[in-house]
Amino acid sequence: MSLRFLTAGESHGPALTSIIEGMPANVPLLASQIDQHLARRQMGYGRGGRMKIETDRATISSGIRHGLTMGSPITLTVENRDFASWGDVMKPEPVERYAYDSVKTRPIQIPRPGHVDFAGLAKYGPRDFDGQPDMRNILERASARETTMRVAAGSVARRLLEECGIWIGSHVVSIGTIEVAYGDIPDARSLNERADASPVRVLDTGAEAQMIEAIDLAQKERDTLGGVFEVVCDGLPVGLGSHVHWDRKLDGLLAGALMSIHAMKGVEIGLGFEAARRRGSAVHDPFERGHNGKILDRPRNNAGGLEGGVTNGEPLVCRVAMKPISTLMNALPSVNMISGESTAAHVERSDYCAVPAAGVVGEAMVALVLVNALLDKFGGDSLDEVRERVNLHRQKTRDLAREWNAHTAQAHTQPS
Numbered sequence: 001m002s003l004r005f006l007t008a009g010e011s012h013g014p015a016l017t018s019i020i021e022g023m024p025a026n027v028p029l030l031a032s033q034i035d036q037h038l039a040r041r042q043m044g045y046g047r048g049g050r051m052k053i054e055t056d057r058a059t060i061s062s063g064i065r066h067g068l069t070m071g072s073p074i075t076l077t078v079e080n081r082d083f084a085s086w087g088d089v090m091k092p093e094p095v096e097r098y099a100y101d102s103v104k105t106r107p108i109q110i111p112r113p114g115h116v117d118f119a120g121l122a123k124y125g126p127r128d129f130d131g132q133p134d135m136r137n138i139l140e141r142a143s144a145r146e147t148t149m150r151v152a153a154g155s156v157a158r159r160l161l162e163e164c165g166i167w168i169g170s171h172v173v174s175i176g177t178i179e180v181a182y183g184d185i186p187d188a189r190s191l192n193e194r195a196d197a198s199p200v201r202v203l204d205t206g207a208e209a210q211m212i213e214a215i216d217l218a219q220k221e222r223d224t225l226g227g228v229f230e231v232v233c234d235g236l237p238v239g240l241g242s243h244v245h246w247d248r249k250l251d252g253l254l255a256g257a258l259m260s261i262h263a264m265k266g267v268e269i270g271l272g273f274e275a276a277r278r279r280g281s282a283v284h285d286p287f288e289r290g291h292n293g294k295i296l297d298r299p300r301n302n303a304g305g306l307e308g309g310v311t312n313g314e315p316l317v318c319r320v321a322m323k324p325i326s327t328l329m330n331a332l333p334s335v336n337m338i339s340g341e342s343t344a345a346h347v348e349r350s351d352y353c354a355v356p357a358a359g360v361v362g363e364a365m366v367a368l369v370l371v372n373a374l375l376d377k378f379g380g381d382s383l384d385e386v387r388e389r390v391n392l393h394r395q396k397t398r399d400l401a402r403e404w405n406a407h408t409a410q411a412h413t414q415p416s
């Protein structure tokens with residue numbers, strides 16, 4: 001593993017932290033470049049009140065000097081402004097018993113369907129001051145507030161990718177039953193600018209209005225919505241990942257990383273599940289003699305840039321399905337873990353739809369996996385070293401294409 005990262009922090013604790021280890025030295029990186037993506041994660045139609053409280057800003061406390069990475073571990077911290085309003089509830093220090101007289105101070109004893117509340121209670125056994133079950137500890141770490149630090153770490157990773165001419169963007173392709181029609185794969189470099197201009201991060205204005213209407217309706221009916229977002233990456237060199245072993249296949253690594261995001265329930269690469277419905281002739285991407293410095297051209301990219309777990313030089317396309325938000329204002333039936341009585345599930349302040357924000361988290365996870373794959377293939381301790389090796393590889397591929405094209409052109413002109 002060339003690049004590793006960890007996140008730490010609770011939803012309403014003092015702060016969130018990430019440590020990123022393995023970034024080469026001399027990559028230009030400013031806190032504002034991280035903040036830009038943190039702000040994108042906080043956007044999106046259908047978010048709850050929390051996003052209005054927090055304006056996430058990253059503090060860099062190691063690994064970057066004078067705007068350049070140092071090659072040492074990078075530590076990023078984002079303060080939870082909301083911590084200040086939680087009194088003793090989230091204090092790291094021991095506290096005297098407090099009154100259970102508000103939504104914040106009351107122990108959580110009724111699990112929410114769709115959350116880890118019950119399984120976490122069974123596994124870790126957290127208790128309140130009276131020794132009764134209290135799921136607060138579980139909920140605090142399981143919260144998608146954690147994705148703040150994935151986005152922060154991903155912003156570091158994407159700086160290296162950008163310096164190597166690799167671009168990542170995302171957009172929403174469905175919310176509930178409202179879908180954007182399949183079209184051409186968007187250009188990754190300009191994708192975020194276009195998607196971020198829409199409150200639901202969608203490229204189709206017709207679908208945008210219907211999606212907003214669907215979110216409004218769900219909110220009015222105290223319900224929630226999920227959807228699908230697509231992450232696109234351009235500029236990847238051929239040959240990242242490997243076909244030789246299960247844990248080196250890039251499709252598996254990407255799917256695992258994307259599925260690890262809160263509420264993600266499916267990942268498709270390229271045509272994905274649709275490929276299973278079609279015949280092979282309508283799925284696999286034919287080869288044609290290459291142009292513009294390529295050995296071969298592909299008239300379509302149903303494979304989504306990966307064959308055999310290896311990048312094939314086409315844009316990478318991943319689609320990710322997010323389930324509807326689990327916390328329902330019109331709470332589903334649950335059971336009080338102390339009295340055993342049937343009752344409505346616990347309710348916390350919550351989003352109604354977070355698919356637009358989830359796409360930004362998806363970009364971050366893809367960036368982190370790709371940097372790891374890039375460094376696994378090319379190595380390098382500094383930006384110059386990595387870039388030189390990537391460029392040499394690209395040059396070799398172009399030379400090979402030129403040779404190949406000259407050779408095949410000659411073969412074509414020779415009389416048989």
Ligand SMILES: Cc1cc2nc3c(=O)[nH]c(=O)nc-3n(C[C@H](O)[C@H](O)[C@H](O)COP(=O)(O)O)c2cc1C
Nearest residue numbers: 115142143144262263325326327350351354357358
């Ligand atoms: C960006 C983002 C925001 C989310 N916001 C909420 C939320 O406000 N309320 C909620 O109940 N779940 C929210 N979730 C989803 C839950 O965190 C997730 O469903 C829960 O932790 C259970 O994990 P699982 O769905 O992966 O099994 C959000 C997820 C993401 C990616």
